[in-house]
Amino acid sequence: MHDKQVRRRRAVLILLVAVSLILLTAYFGETPTSPLHSVQRGVVEVLSPVEQGASTVLAPVRSAAAWVSDTLHAKSQVKQLQARVQQLTFQLGQAKGAELQNHQLSHLVHLDNSSGIQAYRPVTAQVIARDPTLWYQTVEVDKGSDDGVRLHDPVIADKGLVGEVSEVSPTASIVSLITDHTVSVTARVTDASGDTGELVPAVGNPNQLVLQYLQPPNPGQIQNGPQPGQLVVSAGFRSNSLESYFPPNIPIGVVAQFNEDQLFNDGQIQVTPSADLRHFTVAQILTAPQPGTERAQAPPG
Amino acid sequence: MTELKDKLKLPLRLILLAFVAVLIQESAVSQVSIFGVSADITPLVVMSVGLLCGSTTGAVFGFATGLLIDLVLVQTLGVTSLLYIVIGYWAGRLRELRDPSHELVPLAGGALASAFAGLGMAMIQFLLGVDAPVSLLLLQQIFVVVLVNTLLALPIHALVRRIIRPVLPEDPRRRRRRAYTTGGLSPLQQGAARRGLTSRTSAR
Numbered sequence: 001m002h003d004k005q006v007r008r009r010r011a012v013l014i015l016l017v018a019v020s021l022i023l024l025t026a027y028f029g030e031t032p033t034s035p036l037h038s039v040q041r042g043v044v045e046v047l048s049p050v051e052q053g054a055s056t057v058l059a060p061v062r063s064a065a066a067w068v069s070d071t072l073h074a075k076s077q078v079k080q081l082q083a084r085v086q087q088l089t090f091q092l093g094q095a096k097g098a099e100l101q102n103h104q105l106s107h108l109v110h111l112d113n114s115s116g117i118q119a120y121r122p123v124t125a126q127v128i129a130r131d132p133t134l135w136y137q138t139v140e141v142d143k144g145s146d147d148g149v150r151l152h153d154p155v156i157a158d159k160g161l162v163g164e165v166s167e168v169s170p171t172a173s174i175v176s177l178i179t180d181h182t183v184s185v186t187a188r189v190t191d192a193s194g195d196t197g198e199l200v201p202a203v204g205n206p207n208q209l210v211l212q213y214l215q216p217p218n219p220g221q222i223q224n225g226p227q228p229g230q231l232v233v234s235a236g237f238r239s240n241s242l243e244s245y246f247p248p249n250i251p252i253g254v255v256a257q258f259n260e261d262q263l264f265n266d267g268q269i270q271v272t273p274s275a276d277l278r279h280f281t282v283a284q285i286l287t288a289p290q291p292g293t294e295r296a297q298a299p300p301g
Numbered sequence: 302m303t304e305l306k307d308k309l310k311l312p313l314r315l316i317l318l319a320f321v322a323v324l325i326q327e328s329a330v331s332q333v334s335i336f337g338v339s340a341d342i343t344p345l346v347v348m349s350v351g352l353l354c355g356s357t358t359g360a361v362f363g364f365a366t367g368l369l370i371d372l373v374l375v376q377t378l379g380v381t382s383l384l385y386i387v388i389g390y391w392a393g394r395l396r397e398l399r400d401p402s403h404e405l406v407p408l409a410g411g412a413l414a415s416a417f418a419g420l421g422m423a424m425i426q427f428l429l430g431v432d433a434p435v436s437l438l439l440l441q442q443i444f445v446v447v448l449v450n451t452l453l454a455l456p457i458h459a460l461v462r463r464i465i466r467p468v469l470p471e472d473p474r475r476r477r478r479r480a481y482t483t484g485g486l487s488p489l490q491q492g493a494a495r496r497g498l499t500s501r502t503s504a505r
Contacts, residue, residue, distance in 0.1 A: 009357050016364045016386045023368075024379030028429060036378055043372040051328055051373075058329035065333040129327035131374045132341045134419070134442050135426050138374060140327070167375045174375045181426075181433040203431060204439020206337075278334045 032151075032167075041169045044140070048128065048172035052142050055128040066279070087229055117156070120247055120286035123147050127281050128172070134204060137180035139163075141283060144171045148287040154234075154246045157283035160274030161185065161234055161250045165285060173285070177277050178252065179206050186235040186244070187211055187252055187271075192224040196235045199252060199271060207272060209253060214267040225263065230255045232271050247286065310468040315350065315358070318464055319366045322346045323373060338442055340449045341415065342457055343370060347385045348414040349407060349461035351392025353469065363389030377429065384421045388414045404455075411454025412447055419443035 027036050125141035143149050145168050153165040155175050163183060167174035176183050179201040187199040189211070197214040211232065217225030232255060236248030256270040263269055322343055331339045347366055351359025367382030392410055395401060420443060427435075 012357050013360055013386070013390055016360055017383065020364065020367075020379040020383040020386060022379070024377060024383065027378040040372050040375050040378070044375060047373055051324065054324050054328040058325065062329050062332050065335075069333060069335050127332070129373070130331035130339070131376070132326060132331040132339045133376075133422055134338075134439060134446075135422055136374060136376050140374075181431050184433070200433040202436040202438075203433050204442055205436035206442075208436065208438075210434055278337075278339075279332075281332075 037167075041167060044167065044172055044174070045144075045169040048140070048142065048144075048169070051128045051140065051172075052126075055126075091231075117247075117250075117284070117286065120154075121148065121288040122156075122284040123149060123287050125149075125173070125283050125285055127283065134206075135181070137163075137177040137201070137206065137277070138166065139175050139177065139283075141173050141175055141285070142171070143285060144169050144173050146170045149173050149285050150287065152245050154250070154286045155283050156250060156275075156286065157280040158275035159251060161246065161252045162273075162275045162277060162280065162283060164245065175283065175285075178209065178273065179277055185246055185252065187232050188235040188248075189214075189226045189255060189269075190231045190233060191226050193217065195226055197267070199232070202270075206277060208256065209271040209273060210268055211255075211271050212266070212268045214263065214269065216264045216267055219264075222260075226255050226258075226269050228255050228257050247289075307468075311354070311358075311465065311470075314465050314468055315354075315362055316365075318346065318350070318461065319362065319369060323366065323369050326370075327373060335449050336445050338445045338449060340453055341418070341446060342450075342453060344385065344388055344414040344418040345411045345450060345454050345457040346461055347389045348392045348410045348454075349458040350465070351389040352396050352407065352410060352458070353462055353465060354393065355397055356390045356393030359389030359391075359393035360386045361389070363387070380422065380425050383425070384418050387421070388417060407458035408451060408454050411457070412451040415447045415450035416443070419446055 125143035127139045129140040131138045155163045163175045163177040165173050166176040181203050185199045189195045197211045202208045232252050234246040234250045236244045253271040253273040256272045258269040347363045350362045363385030364382045367385035370381045371378045
């Protein structure tokens with residue numbers, strides 16, 4: 001009797017582990033249009049109304065818990081934010097001046113004003129679920145292909161780029177955040193030389209990104225290179241009718257304190273994201289490229 | 302018919318428990334940040350089910366909960382299931398081999414389950430390949446998650462016990478232990494106690 005129980009227990013364990021390994025192997029080698037991915041999209045589609053309801057019902061609990069957590073966290077942020085306000089006030093003054101000048105010059109050369117976010121047909125979406133693991137930095141939003149959302153659409157929130165759409169179902173989408181290890185963005189530092197590199201996350205540190213493949217500045221002109229506090233924006237590109245997935249000049253973060261050796265030897269600096277990636281609850285999905293252009297496509301697979 | 306109904310009560314409650322736990326985790330708990338991380342109640346629920354129901358049920362519950370998480374969050378299928386099978390099975394074996402009765406067992410179990418889930422996930426991700434630099438802060442983050450989860454382990458265990466205990470089949474070993482610690486469950490003894498009589502053992 002006891003032997004039978006032991007045998008049954010072991011058989012169940014082996015069966016479950018085998019099924020998990022088969023699923024893992026099959027899923028890992030599949031393309032996004034394969035059956036297992038379709039099943040996942042189906043489950044997301046079925047469960048998204050339930051999650052939406054649960055998210056609404058549990059909103060007061062979430063808010064209360066967030067209030068307690070934020071209060072504890074706020075004290076440590078006061079000094080840091082005061083310094084940041086000073087810096088931003090200075091930058092705002094400069095930006096206002098530049099904006100005025102830009103406006104006047106644009107009129108002079110008859111440039112259109114279509115580079116604003118509105119040109120990308122933004123769709124406002126509510127965050128209904130969030131992945132708790134440190135490895136998958138994803139959120140689920142309540143807008144899908146029925147609202148015009150497509151795969152790889154850029155997502156902004158909290159006045160900065162937060163990620164891209166990685167799965168779409170008719171009524172919901174999964175957004176991979178810029179801190180997810182599968183996402184990388186071409187970004188530019190707003191320094192004198194406009195250094196451009198690839199922005200990738202530092203896995204395990206949700207408050208830090210790494211801007212890599214930067215051209216090290218000339219040792220004699222180090223002041224023209226990246227400096228802590230400088231804004232980092234999406235680089236984007238536009239070539240005739242082709243446009244990059246991420247539109248240019250969307251703020252992503254600011255240059256953090258970095259080691260100069262790292263910049264000279266590895267061409268890397270640290271960037272702190274502008275958006276609060278753990279707390280944003282509303283996001284905007286940019287569902288269309290600028291009028292008259294189409295998005296560049298990566299080869300499938 | 303009634304017997305079949307009774308037999309189905311436990312699986313039904315476990316299915317509902319897994320579904321509600323995943324839903325609450327993704328819709329509320331994940332969106333609250335404590336010390337910069339979010340708590341994860343799902344390994345705690347799997348550990349509690351293992352502790353209360355045994356290894357086979359624990360492993361099956363872990364597999365199902367992990368699969369549901371992977372499906373809902375569009376993660377690589379099988380990763381969370383694999384980790385949660387081990388947590389459920391291990392917690393169940395602990396119950397079957399040691400039958401721990403100390404009140405702090407869920408606390409230690411919760412810490413171990415969370416640490417295993419965090420480190421196991423990191424190991425599997427490394428094996429699958431990571432396209433970005435990995436910060437050493439990952440270890441610190443896993444440690445903080447384990448700490449936060451440990452604080453939640455006792456209330457979660459109490460809640461899970463409250464939900465599934467009424468439909469758990471009576472375990473003969475537990476009945477024996479209760480008899481030992483409460484002075485016996487014999488109807489004769491209980492009747493004698495009600496009449497104000499004392500047994501020979503307690504008269505000494």
